[in-house]
Amino acid sequence: xxxxxxxxxxxxxxxxxxxxxxxAGRRVLAGLLAALVLAPAAGAQDAAAPLTLAEAVRLxxxxxxxxxxxRLNPLISREQVREAIGAFDPxxxxxxxxxxxxxxxxxILEAEAESGLVVEETLLAEYPALTGRLVTGxxxxxxxxxxxxxxxxxxxxxxxxxxxxxxxSLTQPLLRDFGVEINTVRIRQAEKGERAAALGVEARMLAxxxxxxxxxxxxxxxxxxxxxARASLELAEDLVERLRRAREAGLATALDVLEAETAVEAxxxxxxxxxxDLASAQAxxxxxxxxxxxxxxxxxxxxxxxxxxxxxDLGGMLARALAARPELRQQELVVxxxxxxERVAMNALQPRVxxxxxxxxxxxxxxxxxxxxxxxxxxxxxxxxTYSEAFNDFLTTDGNLSWSVGVRLQLPxxxxxxxxxxxxxxxxxxxxxLRLAQLRARVAVDVExxxxxxxxxxxxxxxxxxxxxxxxxxxxxxxxxxxxxxTTVRRVLxxxxxxxxxxxxxxxxxxxxxxxxxxxxxxxxxSFETHRLVITR
Numbered sequence: 001x002x003x004x005x006x007x008x009x010x011x012x013x014x015x016x017x018x019x020x021x022x023x024a025g026r027r028v029l030a031g032l033l034a035a036l037v038l039a040p041a042a043g044a045q046d047a048a049a050p051l052t053l054a055e056a057v058r059l060x061x062x063x064x065x066x067x068x069x070x071r072l073n074p075l076i077s078r079e080q081v082r083e084a085i086g087a088f089d090p091x092x093x094x095x096x097x098x099x100x101x102x103x104x105x106x107x108i109l110e111a112e113a114e115s116g117l118v119v120e121e122t123l124l125a126e127y128p129a130l131t132g133r134l135v136t137g138x139x140x141x142x143x144x145x146x147x148x149x150x151x152x153x154x155x156x157x158x159x160x161x162x163x164x165x166x167x168x169s170l171t172q173p174l175l176r177d178f179g180v181e182i183n184t185v186r187i188r189q190a191e192k193g194e195r196a197a198a199l200g201v202e203a204r205m206l207a208x209x210x211x212x213x214x215x216x217x218x219x220x221x222x223x224x225x226x227x228x229a230r231a232s233l234e235l236a237e238d239l240v241e242r243l244r245r246a247r248e249a250g251l252a253t254a255l256d257v258l259e260a261e262t263a264v265e266a267x268x269x270x271x272x273x274x275x276x277d278l279a280s281a282q283a284x285x286x287x288x289x290x291x292x293x294x295x296x297x298x299x300x301x302x303x304x305x306x307x308x309x310x311x312x313d314l315g316g317m318l319a320r321a322l323a324a325r326p327e328l329r330q331q332e333l334v335v336x337x338x339x340x341x342e343r344v345a346m347n348a349l350q351p352r353v354x355x356x357x358x359x360x361x362x363x364x365x366x367x368x369x370x371x372x373x374x375x376x377x378x379x380x381x382x383x384x385x386t387y388s389e390a391f392n393d394f395l396t397t398d399g400n401l402s403w404s405v406g407v408r409l410q411l412p413x414x415x416x417x418x419x420x421x422x423x424x425x426x427x428x429x430x431x432x433x434l435r436l437a438q439l440r441a442r443v444a445v446d447v448e449x450x451x452x453x454x455x456x457x458x459x460x461x462x463x464x465x466x467x468x469x470x471x472x473x474x475x476x477x478x479x480x481x482x483x484x485x486x487t488t489v490r491r492v493l494x495x496x497x498x499x500x501x502x503x504x505x506x507x508x509x510x511x512x513x514x515x516x517x518x519x520x521x522x523x524x525x526x527s528f529e530t531h532r533l534v535i536t537r
Contacts, residue, residue: 048282048298048299049298049299049300050299050300050302051216051299051300051301051302052301052302052303053213053216053301053303054303054531056212056216056285056289056299056301057209057213057531059289059290060208060209060212060288060289061205061208061209061533063289063290063291063292064208064288064289064291066204066208067201067205070200070201070204071201073197073200073201074197074198074200074201076197077190077193077194077196077197078194080190080193080194081187081190081191081193081194083190084186084187084189084190085187087133087186088132088133088134088135089132090130090131090132091130091131091132092128092129092130093126093128093129093131094126094127094128094129095126096123096124096125096126097122097123097124097126098121098122098123098124099121099122099124100120100121100122101120101121101122120149120151120153121149121150121151122147122148122149123147123148123149124145124146124147124148125145125147125148126145127143127144127145127146128144129141129142129143129144130142130143134183135180135183135184136172136178136179136183137172137173137177137178137179137182137183138170138171138172138173139170139172140168140169140170140171141167141168141169142167142168143165143167144164144165144166144167145164145165146162146163146164146165146387146390147161147162147163147165148160148161148387149161149163154370154372156370157366157369157370157373157377157381158365158366158367158368158370159366159367159368159369159370160366160367160368161364161365161366162364162365162366162386162387162389162390163362163363163364163390164363164390164391164394165360165361165362166360166361166362166394166395167358167360168358168359169358170356170358171354171355171356171408172354172355173352173353173354174353174354174355174407175350175351175352175353176347176348176350176353177347177352181343182343182344182347185340185341185343185344188340189340192333192336192337193333193337195333196330196333196334196337199326199327199329199330199333200326200330202326202535203325203326203327203330205527205528205535206326206522206525206527206528207522208288209521209522209527209528209531210518210519210521210522210527211288212288212289213514213515213518214515214518214519215281215284215285215288216285216301216303217301217305217511217512217514217518218281218284218285218511218515219282219285219299219300219301220301220304220305220507220511220514221281221507221508221510221511222274222277222278222280222281222282223278223301224503224504224507224511225274225277225278225507226271226274226275226278228274228500228503228504228507229267229270229271229273229274229500230271231500231503232267232496232497232499232500233264233267233270233271235496236260236263236264236267236496237264239260239263239489239492239493239496240257240260240264243256243257243260243489244257252489256488256489259490259493260489260493263493263496263497279298282298282299282300283298285299286298286299305510305511305513305514306513306514307461307510307513308517309458310454310455310458310459311451311454311455311520314447314448314451317447317451317520317523317524318444318447318448318524320524320525320526321443321444321446321447321523321524321525322440322443322444324525324526325443325523325524325525326525327439327443328436328439328440328443331432331435331436331439332436334432334435334436335429335432335433335436338425338428338429338432339429341425341428342422342425342426344425345418345421345422345424345425346422348418348421348422349415349418349419349422351409351410351412352408352409352410352411353407353409353410354407354409354410355405355406355407356404356405356406356407356408357403357404357405357406358402358403358404358405359401359402359403359404360401360403361394361395361399361402362400362402363390363391363392363394363399363400364381364390365381365384365385365386365387365390365392366384366385367385367386443523446519446523447520447523447524449519449523450516450519450520450522450523451520453516453519453520454513454516454520457509457512457513457517458513460509460512460513461509461513464502464505464506464508464509464510465506467502467505467506468499468502468503468506470502471495471498471499471501471502471503472502474495474498474499475492475495475496475498475499478491478492478494478495479492479495
């Protein structure tokens with residue numbers, strides 16, 4: 001037990017232990033010199049770039065790798081929409097073929113060939129033809145061919161004949177695959193996939209903002225923990241100095257000094273651990289906001305946590321969350337996509353009834369008339385001795401028009417595959433609807449949990465702050481009692497540690513409250529408004 005101070009003894013402000021003015025001056029000078037020498041090292045250890053919460057969120061939204069990966073999904077989905085639209089792109093084909101055929105005569109009408117051998121050479125030119133499908137389900141094929149045939153056949157008209165053919169064929173489904181609605185299903189599914197991918201980016205942004213805020217407050221707490229540990233160490237060091245002076249004056253024992261020195265070393269160790277925790281928290285924050293190794297600079301939060309008290313209007317927050325959470329809209333789009341797949345499966349159950357038709361023109365021209373032709377060329381072929389003249393009567397009333405129309409029926413004798421597919425899709429739709437209901441319930445629980453966490457956090461923060469005031473008052477009382485000899489050094493050290501714990505608990509309660517606010521904002525999709533962010537779609 002320390003002895004009471006004699007009347008009139010000089011005291012230091014605060015604790016009130018004996019102080020020799022000369023020795024005190026020397027110790028103060030030595031302390032200042034030591035501070036000047038050690039300050040750069042300590043500053044280097046704790047140095048960090050200042051970082052506001054708004055800047056942390058901005059950097060994360062710009063540079064976070066997970067979000068960058070997620071942002072590619074809408075671009076991929078957009079190309080999938082183009083791919084689905086591409087099913088209606090026309091296909092152009094063109095080509096040229098050359099062939100030669102030789103055969104012996106085999107009937108009396110061909111007996112005039114001198115060698116008894118008929119030789120035909122054909123050059124087939126296929127001009128760009130178009131084939132494709134319309135959104136109504138109509139399939140079309142438009143083609144133009146011009147075979148050029150050289151022949152010594154006894155019955156030929158021309159030695160070199162040009163036979164042009166223009167054809168258009170159409171197939172229109174009347175039952176299965178009929179109409180715009182069924183033929184554009186894949187496009188609408190892809191469009192819904194694109195919207196779902198964009199909502200996935202929004203959901204990832206909300207989650208990222210929550211993660212950044214949570215880690216930001218974790219760094220804030222770690223910094224406060226370092227400050228608390230440093231202040232506790234300084235209190236212990238100051239107590240050691242005062243006890244040493246008191247021992248020289250005969251007012252304290254060597255055991256008192258040793259006990260205080262032991263506390264100093266323990267608190268120095270605690271400060272080292274706190275700095276390690278701070279560095280780890282800063283690294284985790286850096287990974288979220290800017291993962292590039294070249295810019296891994298420690299960041300120090302400068303934005304204080306919010307202190308808005310308990311939240312209000314749980315019902316309004318629940319309604320907002322159910323209307324605004326992107327995950328819910330995403331799942332609704334999944335249900336809608338499966339419903340479209342069900343429409344495809346129902347279409348596959350129908351028999352195929354198609355209206356088929358075709359129309360075409362053909363023409364003929366040639367060079368070198370068969371000398372055995374006694375009566376000459378027919379009137380419509382006279383004067384047609386060039387390649388281009390084979391097209392003269394195309395698309396006119398004088399042209400050689402061919403057409404056809406009919407109905408084609410395909411009726412499967414067994415529908416097991418189509419029926420099984422429809423049953424699977426309907427079960428999948430029910431499955432996704434249940435997932436949607438489950439997700440709505442989970443969103444409601446998220447909001448309620450975060451709401452109650454914030455409410456409890458506000459009460460805990462108020463209690464922790466009262467605890468700090470009480471611990472500080474208790475330390476003052478213990479220091480007064482130590483100066484009066486009514487308490488021990490251990491009691492003072494315990495009061496110092498109690499104050500450090502109370503301050504640390506208050507810091508933790510404050511940052512826990514802030515993290516709960518971040519979770520509540522994310523749960524009701526209010527983080528964008530909180531940080532004044534505008535989402536452009």
